[in-house]
Amino acid sequence: MPRTKPAEVRLNELMAAAEKLFLEKGVEATTINEIVKLAQVAKGTFYHYFTSKNELLGAMGELYTVRFLNRLAEAVEACAPDDWQKRLCTWIYTSVLVYVETYRTHDIVYTHHHDRTNPERNVLLTQLEGILQGGMQAGLWTLEQPRITALMIYHGVHGATDEAIALNPENYESYARDVTSVCLRLVQTR
Template sequence: MRYKTNHTASAPSKVRRVKPAEVRLGELMSAAEQLFLAKGVDSTTINEIVELAQVAKGTFYHYFASKNELLAAMGERYTAQFLQRLEEKIETCQADDWLGRLCVWIQESIKAYADTYRLHDIVYTNHHHHNRSNREKNAILAQLQLILENGTRVGVWQIAEPRITSLLIYAGVHGVTDDIIASPETDREHFIRVVLADCLRMVGVSER
C-alpha cells in the first residue's frame, strides 16, 4: 500500500541581490555625470541624482558626504578613463617603438581632451588646477615620462630631464587643445599634425 505524503513543494524564496559597491558607485557617478552635463552642478540636487541612479538617498550618503566628495570621485574616474584610453592606443604600437608610442600619446591626448572637455571642466574645479601636487595630473605625467625615459634608454632621443620635458609636453598639449575647443571650426587633423611636429622637435626627432 502506498502512502501519500503531506509534503508540498515550497516555492523558492526570492533572494535579494545586492549590487557590489563598485557598481553602485558607478551608477551614482554616471547619473551625476548625466545631470551635471545637462543642468550644471549647482542646479542638480542629490535627490535628482539618486532618483536617476535608482538608489536610496541613504546610499548616496553611505559613499559621499556631499556633492563635492562626489565630484572628487568623479575626477578620479575621469583620469582613470583618460589614462585607459591613452594606454589602449599606446599598446597598439610595438613594445619597443618608443617614437610611435610618443606620437600616439600626443595625438590621443589631444583627441581625448577635446572629446571630454565638458566633463573635464566639471570635475576639475579651479582649486584643483592650482593644486600643484594633484595626483591625477601626476598619473598622466608618469605615463608620458615612462615613454620618454625608455626612448632615451634605447637611443631614440637624448633627454637630460625626462620629468621636465614631460611637463613641457603635457602643459603644451593641454594648452593648445583649449584653442581647438574654443574654435571648433579648426581642422583637427591638421592641428594635431602641427602640434605633433612641434613636440617631436622638442625631443630632437623628426615626424615619422
C-alpha cells in the first residue's frame, strides 16, 4: 500500500474538512491549522493547493456549483429526451430541493466569493437555456428571449428558495411544486 494518498483525495479531504469546520465555526473563526488537522495532512499540503483560506473558498465555490449542476443534470437526464416540459419542471423542482439541502454551504462560499462572471453559474444557465431551446424547437412554447427567460427562472427559483428557507415551510416538496408551477407561466405555451 502506498503511504501517500493521491493528490485528488488529499484535495477533497482538505475541502471536506474546511467545509465541516466552516459550517460548525464559521469561516473567520476557522484556522488553516484546524483544517489540516481535521484533514490529517501536513500544513505544507494545504499550501501546495492554496495560497490562502480565501483561495480555498473560491475552490469550494467552484466545487459547490459543479455538484449542484451534476445533481440537476442527473435529474433532468432521467426524463424522456423529448419531454421538454417535464425536463423544465424537473430542473426547477430539483433546483429548489438541492438548494434547500445545501444552502448553508452555498452561503459560506458565495458570501465570500460573489463573482458576477461565475463560469459555473453560467453553465447552470446554459443548461436551463438548452431545455428552453429544446421546448421551442419542439413547438411546445415560444420565447422571444430564451436567455433572459432562463435568467428570470434561475434567479426567481433562487430568490423563492431563499424565502422558503427563511420561512421554513412544513413541506419543501410542496413548495418546490408551487415554484415550478409559477415558473412555467414564464414560458408561453402554444
